[in-house]
Amino acid sequence: MNKKYLITGGAGFIGSRLVHYLKNKNYKIYIIDDLSTGQRNNIKNLPKNVTFIKGDCSNPKILDKIKKIKFDTIFHLAGQSSGEISFDSPTNDLNRNLLSTVKLAEFSIKNKVRKFIYASSMSVYGNLNDKDSLANEKSECNPLSFYGISKLSSERYLKTFSKLGLNTTILRFFNVYGPNQNLKNLRQGMISIYLAQLLKSNKVIIKGSLKRFRDFIFIDDVVKILFLSSIKKNTKNKTYNISTGNKTTVKKIISLISEITKKKLIIKLSKSTPGDQFGIYAKPYLIKKDLKIKKFVSLKDGIKKMIQSIEYD
Ligand SMILES: NC(=O)c1ccc[n+]([C@@H]2O[C@H](COP(=O)([O-])OP(=O)(O)OC[C@H]3O[C@@H](n4cnc5c(N)ncnc54)[C@H](O)[C@@H]3O)[C@@H](O)[C@H]2O)c1
16 A cells, blocks of 8 residues: 655645655655745645645644544644744744644544654754854753744644654754745745845845854755655654754855855845854764665755746746
């Protein structure tokens, strides 16, 4: 029998890439997405083995539509994905991130779903005490945004659900970037925000210091990791940092973009956003060990691929 997968948030940036990665592999794929930030365009022209259900994945009526399906894995990617936006409405963030996770975990226990993969975030850490800001999976978590809190709470609910028998894997994504990232949303992402501005002019507004740093990981590496996490048995009830181990400052990204686009950029600094972490990165020891990941797409190649995909659009 073909495996059945549910991808919540499957019309979003990461979810849609996962759908395209899995669509030709002889699986049955269900997508639930309410299109709050996702786009129908991201999942157009899909083969017959992919079913799209428009709606909120925490809504019992929506979950009723899939209650008879025996899912192998649920990839729970749906959510409000911006720290900055979580300050506009903590309630919206709570519903989209925490409530949806709890409802889907209940559904999974009831319907004997084999595996539950959760898209968490490096935001759970906040600013680390470590002087180099190098995170590992055991680092203390002190989230600074409502977003980070709802992600960490979701993780903690899932830990308790795992004691009830749910096989969970928590993936703490660092900064994911790549083709199809929403360039209209100037409040989520970093590389996408700078590129979006550059498409219009050579001026870039940067919120916060140029010395801030992040660990950027290309979308195709993330999609591969999502899939491997679902099939490898050693991921059971574990938490992973999804990062490359490379610390990149905002200044460095800007100079890379300038070099690739051959544009001389004019930078305007503005004040930082609420709940912003100054800097964080993580060595990918655990994913390399358990998933046998050997190498990652380099930042330069990744940015080039992203720019090429925009030019073809
Ligand atoms: N992109 C990153 O760098 C990054 C980093 C850390 C964590 N994450 C997490 O990964 C996941 C995917 O992120 P993304 O970058 O693709 O964001 P995205 O906004 O592009 O995708 C999220 C998708 O979820 C959908 N959605 C939101 N609430 C929903 C609900 N209640 N029911 C059904 N659909 C709903 C949206 O319409 C959208 O399609 C999110 O949970 C995000 O928090 C992303």
